[in-house]
Amino acid sequence: LPICPNGSVNCQLSLEELFDRAVKLSHYIHFLSSEMFNEFDERYAQGRGFIAKAVNSCHTASLTTPEDKEQAQQIHHEDLLNLILGVLRSWNDPLIHLASEVQRIKEAPETILWKAVEIEEQNKRLLEGMEKIVGRVHSGEVGNDIYTPWDGLPSLQLADEDSRLFAFYNLLHCLRRDSHKIDNYLKVLKCRLIHDNNC
Amino acid sequence: SIQIPKERLPPEKPTIIKCRSPEKETFTCWWKPASDSTNHTLLYSKEGEEKVYECPDYKTAGPNSCYFDKKHTSFWTIYNITVRATNEMGSNVSDPHYVDVTYIVQPDPPVNITLELRKSIKRKPYLVLTWSPPPLADVRSGWLTLEYELRLKPEEGEEWEVQYQIWQFWPILKIKVICNSFLHADYAYSGCMSSNNSVCFLDFRVKDMV
Amino acid sequence: SIQIPKERLPPEKPTIIKCRSPEKETFTCWWKPASDSTNHTLLYSKEGEEKVYECPDYKTAGPNSCYFDKKHTSFWTIYNITVRATNEMGSNVSDPHYVDVTYIVQPDPPVNITLELRKSIKRKPYLVLTWSPPPLADVRSGWLTLEYELRLKPEEGEEWEVQYQIWQFWPILKIKVICNSFLHADYAYSGCMSSNNSVCFLDFRVKDMV
Numbered sequence: 001l002p003i004c005p006n007g008s009v010n011c012q013l014s015l016e017e018l019f020d021r022a023v024k025l026s027h028y029i030h031f032l033s034s035e036m037f038n039e040f041d042e043r044y045a046q047g048r049g050f051i052a053k054a055v056n057s058c059h060t061a062s063l064t065t066p067e068d069k070e071q072a073q074q075i076h077h078e079d080l081l082n083l084i085l086g087v088l089r090s091w092n093d094p095l096i097h098l099a100s101e102v103q104r105i106k107e108a109p110e111t112i113l114w115k116a117v118e119i120e121e122q123n124k125r126l127l128e129g130m131e132k133i134v135g136r137v138h139s140g141e142v143g144n145d146i147y148t149p150w151d152g153l154p155s156l157q158l159a160d161e162d163s164r165l166f167a168f169y170n171l172l173h174c175l176r177r178d179s180h181k182i183d184n185y186l187k188v189l190k191c192r193l194i195h196d197n198n199c
Numbered sequence: 200s201i202q203i204p205k206e207r208l209p210p211e212k213p214t215i216i217k218c219r220s221p222e223k224e225t226f227t228c229w230w231k232p233a234s235d236s237t238n239h240t241l242l243y244s245k246e247g248e249e250k251v252y253e254c255p256d257y258k259t260a261g262p263n264s265c266y267f268d269k270k271h272t273s274f275w276t277i278y279n280i281t282v283r284a285t286n287e288m289g290s291n292v293s294d295p296h297y298v299d300v301t302y303i304v305q306p307d308p309p310v311n312i313t314l315e316l317r318k319s320i321k322r323k324p325y326l327v328l329t330w331s332p333p334p335l336a337d338v339r340s341g342w343l344t345l346e347y348e349l350r351l352k353p354e355e356g357e358e359w360e361v362q363y364q365i366w367q368f369w370p371i372l373k374i375k376v377i378c379n380s381f382l383h384a385d386y387a388y389s390g391c392m393s394s395n396n397s398v399c400f401l402d403f404r405v406k407d408m409v
Numbered sequence: 410s411i412q413i414p415k416e417r418l419p420p421e422k423p424t425i426i427k428c429r430s431p432e433k434e435t436f437t438c439w440w441k442p443a444s445d446s447t448n449h450t451l452l453y454s455k456e457g458e459e460k461v462y463e464c465p466d467y468k469t470a471g472p473n474s475c476y477f478d479k480k481h482t483s484f485w486t487i488y489n490i491t492v493r494a495t496n497e498m499g500s501n502v503s504d505p506h507y508v509d510v511t512y513i514v515q516p517d518p519p520v521n522i523t524l525e526l527r528k529s530i531k532r533k534p535y536l537v538l539t540w541s542p543p544p545l546a547d548v549r550s551g552w553l554t555l556e557y558e559l560r561l562k563p564e565e566g567e568e569w570e571v572q573y574q575i576w577q578f579w580p581i582l583k584i585k586v587i588c589n590s591f592l593h594a595d596y597a598y599s600g601c602m603s604s605n606n607s608v609c610f611l612d613f614r615v616k617d618m619v
Binding site: 027051052054055056061065067068069070072073177180181184187188189190191192197198199 | 277
């Protein structure tokens with residue numbers, strides 16, 4: 001595959017190539033997020049009833065996102081791309097703190113530690129790619145408006161162990177959920193925009 | 200001692216056994232009925248809502264089940280589900296069962312599996328395995344992504360050996376086999392064509408890539 | 410004819426020899442210096458951007474090279490790279506070299522290769538080959554997926570023969586060898602232990618599964 005044969009002027013990655021890389025990355029980030037959540041759940045959350053308390057407590061809950069296949073297929077692709085960007089941006093801050101705070105969990109296994117760092121790094125990389133894709137697909141400026149702030153740092157530093165562990169549980173539960181949303185929406189968009197819904 | 204006849208007691212607590220979504224669009228829950236109850240009611244609430252709903256369809260998935268069609272199925276949201284058993288003496292409610300449909304997807308098996316022995320240009324035989332995704336699964340729109348796992352087992356063997364995981368490639372797999380001299384695998388290994396040509400069992404396990 | 414002393418001419422055109430990423434996180438480019446130049450400058454731009462940047466690090470990868478660390482390595486763009494050679498008479502710029510980091514991944518070789526002859530329960534000899542992934546490659550997380558290729562060559566032979574491609578299984582390979590009767594491979598075949606026990610050269614080629 002010669003890159004930029006005979007130095008063509010507008011030599012750039014195709015939208016398909018960008019989507020291919022984005023989907024591989026989103027799949028990978030969700031895979032890591034699921035593994036990290038499952039490891040944490042197995043090690044720290046058994047029998048504590050955290051799931052009941054985790055209901056409706058993700059910092060991105062205020063973003064109205066498609067909740068089933070029909071909604072995901074009916075939404076305009078520019079709106080869905082902006083939503084993906086918004087969710088990714090909303091995770092920049094919590095992932096930075098997760099990567100540092102998770103080191104303080106008692107006997108936190110190495111496998112959780114490096115996943116937190118890896119996810120933070122790859123999330124930034126995916127955000128870079130999504131801004132590139134949105135820039136290509138959007139006629140206008142890349143919208144910076146969708147974003148939900150995160151104020152969960154104090155709860156990750158609580159003295160009471162049960163409350164602190166619940167705060168981590170909830171953050172990892174929300175990360176697994178949102179990384180799956182991003183992965184799913186990207187796969188739907190790729191099939192729609194690149195393969196005419198015939199993946 | 201005064202014996203209270205059995206049916207004069209309120210029913211025991213029913214238990215929700217399992218919930219499953221075969222294609223990430225609908226889902227079903229099953230419960231183990233309380234032995235001494237006249238009927239059961241499944242109630243649920245959804246994350247972020249106070250409202251309590253009743254099971255939309257007790258019939259489609261058979262006895263002691265509740266089927267949630269597309270209209271009643273949402274993703275990335277936690278359902279809090281309970282089952283109430285009732286008889287003339289009272290009722291008893293199961294423990295709550297928390298479900299996010301995203302994580303209960305268990306696809307149906309692949310279909311139309313064919314296995315064909317072919318000869319390559321250099322006259323070397325190889326097997327071509329083809330299959331189709333489970334009919335219900337909408338893989339075309341990208342909503343559901345499946346990963347196939349080819350597992351092989353010699354006829355007399357017990358253990359299935361995972362040979363290869365194929366991520367949504369169009370389901371075709373070439374297995375190069377040269378009998379009695381040299382066994383070599385392009386994609387996966389088929390150890391079956393040993394000297395006495397024993398039959399090889401190809402088994403498939405399909406996982407949703409959640 | 411008037412002879413202009415060699416050093417009074419501007420330098421020849423330098424050429425970019427190669428760019429390589431060992432782990433899909435960073436990359437390095439090397440160039441062949443113009444013989445009569447005093448220094449070289451590597452400049453690059455990213456697709457769709459007018460801005461031109463200079464090489465961030467001329468040192469790490471040795472002479473006539475430019476090392477792009479994680480911060481300067483983007484996975485989403487094509488780099489247009491040139492090298493300028495300069496002397497007191499002027500300068501000359503190489504042809505542009507276009508780089509897409511995804512397609513220049515060339516992992517380091519595997520390490521800690523061990524080969525051990527063992528006897529199975531039925532007294533049959535087999536070889537156990539183990540190795541470790543290249544240290545730089547972060548394979549445990551799955552970001553980089555390596556495919557190993559076992560190649561064998563009899564001592565006096567010239568041709569390496571690919572025996573098996575192993576996709577990221579934990580690098581251990583059992584090669585069951587029954588001399589002179591029936592050669593059967595659990596995972597791969599080692600054709601070396603022929604009757605005269607010629608030594609077997611094991612060579613590895615590692616490819617990134619882009």
